[in-house]
Amino acid sequence: MSPEPTNGDLRVGVFVCDCGLNIAGTVDCGAVTAYAETLPDVICAVRNKYTCADPGQNEIKTAIHKHKLNRVVVASCTPRMHEPTFRQCVLEAGLNPYLMEMANLREHCSWVHPGDREGATAKAMDLVASAVAKARLLEPQEEMEVPVTKRALVIGGGVAGIEAALELADAGHPVTLVEKEASIGGIMAQLDKTYPTMDCSI
Amino acid sequence: MTQPDEYQMGLSSRKAIYIPFPQAVPCSYILDMEHCLGNNPIACGKCQDVCEKQAINYDDADEVITREVGAIIVAIGLDVYDPTEMDEYGYTRYDNVITSMEFERLICAGGPTAGHFVRPGDSQRPKRIGFVQCVGSRNPKIGRPWCSNICCMNTVKDTLLLADHYPDVENVVYYQDIRAFGKSFEDMFQRSKEAGTRYVRGLPGDVEENPTNGNLLVTVENTTSGKLERHELDMLVLSVGVEPPKDLAKISGLLTLSKTSDGFLMESHPKLKPVDAPTRGVYFAGFCESPKDIKDSVCQAGAAASRAGALLNAGKITIEAITSQIDAESCTKCGVCARVCPYGAIQWKKGEVAVVIEAACAGCGACGAACQFGSITMRHFTDAQLVAQVRAIMAEKPKEKVMVFACNWCSYAGGDMAGISRIQYPATNRVMRTMCSARVSEDMVLEAFRVGAPIVLVSGCHYADCHYINANRQTVQRVQRLWNKLEKAGVRPERLQLEWISAAEGQKFAQVMKQMEELRQTVTDEEIAHAMEALKPKPKKKPKPKAEPAAAAAP
Numbered sequence: 001m002s003p004e005p006t007n008g009d010l011r012v013g014v015f016v017c018d019c020g021l022n023i024a025g026t027v028d029c030g031a032v033t034a035y036a037e038t039l040p041d042v043i044c045a046v047r048n049k050y051t052c053a054d055p056g057q058n059e060i061k062t063a064i065h066k067h068k069l070n071r072v073v074v075a076s077c078t079p080r081m082h083e084p085t086f087r088q089c090v091l092e093a094g095l096n097p098y099l100m101e102m103a104n105l106r107e108h109c110s111w112v113h114p115g116d117r118e119g120a121t122a123k124a125m126d127l128v129a130s131a132v133a134k135a136r137l138l139e140p141q142e143e144m145e146v147p148v149t150k151r152a153l154v155i156g157g158g159v160a161g162i163e164a165a166l167e168l169a170d171a172g173h174p175v176t177l178v179e180k181e182a183s184i185g186g187i188m189a190q191l192d193k194t195y196p197t198m199d200c201s202i
Numbered sequence: 203m204t205q206p207d208e209y210q211m212g213l214s215s216r217k218a219i220y221i222p223f224p225q226a227v228p229c230s231y232i233l234d235m236e237h238c239l240g241n242n243p244i245a246c247g248k249c250q251d252v253c254e255k256q257a258i259n260y261d262d263a264d265e266v267i268t269r270e271v272g273a274i275i276v277a278i279g280l281d282v283y284d285p286t287e288m289d290e291y292g293y294t295r296y297d298n299v300i301t302s303m304e305f306e307r308l309i310c311a312g313g314p315t316a317g318h319f320v321r322p323g324d325s326q327r328p329k330r331i332g333f334v335q336c337v338g339s340r341n342p343k344i345g346r347p348w349c350s351n352i353c354c355m356n357t358v359k360d361t362l363l364l365a366d367h368y369p370d371v372e373n374v375v376y377y378q379d380i381r382a383f384g385k386s387f388e389d390m391f392q393r394s395k396e397a398g399t400r401y402v403r404g405l406p407g408d409v410e411e412n413p414t415n416g417n418l419l420v421t422v423e424n425t426t427s428g429k430l431e432r433h434e435l436d437m438l439v440l441s442v443g444v445e446p447p448k449d450l451a452k453i454s455g456l457l458t459l460s461k462t463s464d465g466f467l468m469e470s471h472p473k474l475k476p477v478d479a480p481t482r483g484v485y486f487a488g489f490c491e492s493p494k495d496i497k498d499s500v501c502q503a504g505a506a507a508s509r510a511g512a513l514l515n516a517g518k519i520t521i522e523a524i525t526s527q528i529d530a531e532s533c534t535k536c537g538v539c540a541r542v543c544p545y546g547a548i549q550w551k552k553g554e555v556a557v558v559i560e561a562a563c564a565g566c567g568a569c570g571a572a573c574q575f576g577s578i579t580m581r582h583f584t585d586a587q588l589v590a591q592v593r594a595i596m597a598e599k600p601k602e603k604v605m606v607f608a609c610n611w612c613s614y615a616g617g618d619m620a621g622i623s624r625i626q627y628p629a630t631n632r633v634m635r636t637m638c639s640a641r642v643s644e645d646m647v648l649e650a651f652r653v654g655a656p657i658v659l660v661s662g663c664h665y666a667d668c669h670y671i672n673a674n675r676q677t678v679q680r681v682q683r684l685w686n687k688l689e690k691a692g693v694r695p696e697r698l699q700l701e702w703i704s705a706a707e708g709q710k711f712a713q714v715m716k717q718m719e720e721l722r723q724t725v726t727d728e729e730i731a732h733a734m735e736a737l738k739p740k741p742k743k744k745p746k747p748k749a750e751p752a753a754a755a756a757p
Contacts, residue, residue, distance in 0.1 A: 078618045079635070080610070081471070098523060098582055107621030108633055112712070119629030126595050126603070126632050133594035137587045141523030146561055148272035148483075148519050152510050155453060160488025160499040160506075161277035167507030168275075173514050176269050180449070183226035186279050190209060190303065192310035194496055195359040196386045202225045 010041040012135055013069040014128060015060055017051035017076035019106055026110035028121040032075065035125045039132045043067045051076050052085055060086070061093040070095065071135040075103040075128050096140030103131040151176065158186025203246070205237050207314075211304045213322070214314035219249045219258075224312060233258070273483050273510035276467065277503065278453055280444045280489040283338030283346070291334060291440055296411040297323030298418060299438045302333075302356060309363055319367065321437050323416040328436030329370060332420055333357045334406060335377040339443030348464045350443035351493035354381045357441045358394045365397035373399040374433060376406055376422055384495070402431070409438060444493055457484050458669045460612070462706040466492050472622075477506045480611060480705065481669070482519070485509050524565035524582045524637060530555045532577040539569035539578060542640075544671035566670035567641030571680065583636055585643065592650050595632045600654030601730055604631040604718045607642045609674075612663035612704050619708030627715040630722060631659075638662065640673035640680075647684055647698060651733045656725035657697055657718055664702040674702075691736040697725060 014036035018024035029047050036045035044067050048056040051074055063069060072095065074086045079102040087097035105124045113120035150173065154165040157179030165177045183189070191201040206212035209223045218238040219231050239246035240260050250258045282303055285293045293299050298321045300308070311317035321328050335357060339350040354377070361373040373394075380401065382391040395401065408421040412434075420433045446465040454461060458481050460468040467490050470478035477485050485506035488499040513519070526548070528539070533555045540550035547562035548569060570580040579585075596603065608614040614635045620627070636642055639662025650658045660681055668674040678700070685695040699721070701714050 078614075078621070080615060080618055081474075104618075104633070107618040109629075111621040111624055112626055113629040114624070114626065116629050123629045123632065129594040129597065130591040130632070130634065133590040134587045137584065137590055138582070141581050143520040143523045144525075144560060145518045145520050148513060148517055149270045150514050150517065151269065151271045152273045152275065152514060153269065153271040154275045154277060156277035156279055156488070156490070158277060158279045158488060158499075159496055160279070160503040161275070163500050163503035164275045164277055164487045164507045164510075167504055168511055168514075171507070171511045173511060176271065181222070182232045183222045183228070185223075185225070185227065187282065188496060189223065189225070190211070190306055192306045192313070193359060193363060195355045196384070196390055198359065198362070 010071060010136055011043045011067060011069045012039075012041045012071040012073060012132055013060070013063050013067060014039070014042055014045040014073045014075065014132065015051050015056070015063075016045065016047045016128070017056065017074070017105070018047065018049050019076060019110075020050065023076070023105050023110045023124075026114050026117060026120050027105055027124045028117065029124075031121055032105075032124045032128060036073075036075075036128050036132070039129055041071075041136055042132060043069060052082055057085075057089045060089055064090065064093040064095060070099060071138060072100045073103060073128065073131045073135050074100065075105050075124070075131065077106040078102075078104045078108070098141040099135070099138050101131045101135040101138060103127040150174065153178065156186070157181075157184030159188045161186070203237055203239060205234065209307075210314045211301075211307050213304065213307055231257075233260070235260075273485070273513050274457065275485050275487050275503075275506045275510055276453060276457065276459070276479070276490060277487040277506075278447050278449055278490045280493070281447045283350075283442045283445055285337050285440050285442055287344065288337060288440075290408060291337065291406065291438070292409045292411065292418075293440060296409070296416075296418060296438075297321070298328070298411075298416050298436065299409065299440065301337075301440050301442045302353065302360070303442065305360060305439050309360075309367070319364070321416065326436075327368070329368075330372045330374075330433075330435045330437075331364060332406075332418070332433065332435045332438045333360065333373070333375045333441055334438065335375065335380075335441045336405065337440040337442050338445070340378060346443065346445070346464075348443075348466075348493065349381065351381075352495045353441040353443060355384070355387055355390070355495070357439075358382065358387075358390050360439070361394045361399040362390065362397060365394075365399070371398075374435070375399060375401045376404060376420075377401060378403070378405060384497070402426075444489065447490060450490060455666055457481055458667065458671075459484070460667060460705045462492075463709075466490065468704075468706050477502055477509055480615075483510075483513060521561070522565065522582075524567075524580065525560050525563040526558045526565070526567070526569050527579045527581060528556050528558055529577045529579065532575055534575050534577070536574075538572050538574070542568045542572045542673075542676050544568065544668075544673045564670055566638035566673040567636060568638065568670070568673040568676045571641050571643035571646075572676065580641065583641060585645070588634065588636065588641075588646055589649050591634050592646060592655075593653055595634070596650065596653040596655055601656050601725070601727065602630060603655065604657045604659060604715075604722050605650040605655040606631050606633040606659045606661065606715075606718070607639065607646070608633050608635055608703075609639045609641075609662040609669075610635055610637045611669040612667065612702070613639070613661035613711070615705035616703040616707045616711040619706060620711045621708075623708045625708050625712040627712040628719040630719050631715050638668070638670045638673045639677040640670065642677065642680070644680060644684055644687075648687075648737050648739075651688075651693065651697070651737050652739075654730055654734055656730055657699065657722045659699045659701060659714070659718055661701045661703050661714070664704055667704060688733075688737075691733070693733045693736060694725075694729060696721065697729075697733070 033047040203218040204215040207216040307313040404425045406422045410419045487503040487506040537550045540548040550556040567580040570578040
């Protein structure tokens with residue numbers, strides 16, 4: 001496949017995370033960073049020890065300003081964990097948070113291919129290429145806010161449900177507690193004494 | 203009319219109108235309509251006659267109450283293991299073998315014997331009492347590998363209660379490991395031993411009853427001494443484990459929750475979001491998340507209430523900008539998008555352009571994949587972005603790679619779980635994330651084959667667990683259509699695979715990736731080249747494709 005034509009307005013920065021040895025112990029992060037620099041519209045590629053830590057985030061922010069980046073790729077862990085972190089990071093540097101894309105080099109790569117440095121590195125490169133390809137087509141987005149109904153539902157009237165309902169009610173929230181049996185109390189109500197205090201369950 | 207009293211574990215009886223137990227809340231009488239004869243006033247109706255306040259209404263019916271809520275805490279508790287299947291302990295055959303729940307009622311002042319601890323067989327007070335640990339816990343042979351957490355300390359407590367009530371009692375506990383890890387637990391365990399309780403490491407292999415006196419003969423291998431021991435006991439208490447409640451399947455279906463491999467509820471993150479469900483606004487408290495004792499249940503309930511309270515206090519929630527947008531100009535007014543939307547978030551009338559109600563759109567992308575005319579843009583997961591990802595992944599050495607489309611909530615998270623658990627699999631797969639498997643369009647799959655992918659896997663949540671109600675039914679239909687298309691084009695349909703992998707199934711994710719790699723190795727260069735050619739997009743048909751049947755008939 002021929003690479004997509006470059007677009008002069010696009011300025012992508014790629015940040016490859018070692019995650020200590022979590023990623024770098026298996027993936028050749030230096031080679032992945034060097035590869036990232038060859039991808040279309042990538043202006044800079046930076047390798048960090050811990051991208052999610054303050055120094056790592058500061059490097060992203062500095063690079064956004066220095067290189068006038070308008071797209072960011074973070075190649076680190078699963079977006080299910082740190083996508084909010086890096087969205088906030090680019091937002092603080094003045095970018096729309098939806099102009100950031102992640103490549104999962106840890107959960108989906110280094111942690112599952114520890115005996116295969118070559119294979120894991122080749123895979124990491126592809127995951128970065130995939131993230132850059134998406135990043136080049138990202139658009140700024142605005143999130144919509146919707147109101148939250150100020151009432152909580154607690155399902156189950158055992159010790160956990162009763163406690164949660166009381167806590168919420170004490171904090172001033174209306175609470176509906178539902179229980180399938182005729183009485184609240186749950187299984188705990190059937191116990192005589194409970195450990196470690198040896199006092200009555202109800 | 204009398205019935206076994208459920209609260210007393212069937213050790214005494216109750217009437218068809220009763221208060222569940224003295225401390226019940228609300229403390230009022232309830233009618234057991236299944237056994238009440240008053241339903242037919244000719245047969246009974248006595249309670250109505252004597253109730254001066256006329257509070258009894260045999261015709262009262264269930265009522266559906268609707269409440270709109272902003273946060274939900276799931277605290278549906280547990281079920282206690284029924285040891286009937288573990289026949290070696292003789293629970294169903296011998297009167298004096300009881301469960302730890304029955305023990306609670308027998309020793310309780312509010313119990314059927316007013317706290318006088320006696321054997322069910324002959325109402326005599328037992329002196330020699332054995333406790334068997336891990337009945338229905340830590341036993342993979344019966345599909346119950348988990349530790350139930352509470353049974354060790356509950357037994358330690360029981361031995362102390364017995365020693366306190368009856369100084370002449372001789373307790374013996376059969377165990378695999380005593381897990382006394384909590385605050386002040388070790389102290390209790392030591393006190394139990396000081397009170398004379400004997401702890402024997404080893405679970406009984408056999409229990410027999412002496413039919414003349416109802417005593418029990420327990421055979422156990424003491425794994426500390428390596429010797430076989432035989433103990434004659436007056437009573438045996440099975441320290442039963444716990445299990446996820448039966449209602450859990452229903453609740454998890456309603457709230458699109460996931461379960462871990464042992465069947466308890468799966469949290470959003472094991473360390474960082476331990477009380478959050480993956481579904482926003484839903485939190486867990488107590489046993490249904492994992493086995494835990496009262497103190498931990500109370501702690502978790504406080505945490506869940508705090509998380510829910512923070513959401514309610516904020517009073518608003520931001521919706522991720524991944525919703526659907528319809529281009530009114532190119533929309534052909536066909537209405538397919540409205541039909542596939544699981545949320546009814548697309549308004550369409552015959553002859554009119556479809557319109558998205560943004561607040562109702564959850565962003566699954568089923569509409570985007572179903573639209574044949576490119577009129578739908580899924581924000582942040584556009585066709586162009588996803589196709590660009592496929593091309594980038596397959597740009598070099600495509601025949602060495604397996605193209606995987608994984609849904610955010612289950613399959614992608616299952617991949618994360620494989621990572622967290624360090625389960626290894628071949629490094630040949632390349633995963634692309636979409637919010638739902640229903641977002642994967644025909645064109646994305648075909649494009650992967652066109653650029654040389656040997657194998658394409660589409661993976662999503664298990665059928666009943668779809669996080670977008672039932673959008674993954676669209677996935678099934680689409681993959682079936684694609685299989686037909688591939689077959690017609692002379693492409694082996696097995697090269698397109700469909701798998702359901704939940705967020706908890708790291709093991710399955712790794713297994714599927716191994717299978718995909720094995721399958722990939724069966725695909726020849728010729729097959730790949732053929733698919734690349736045969737699946738090339740056909741030039742756009744003319745508006746009136748009258749010549750089509752003739753073209754199809756051509757050799």
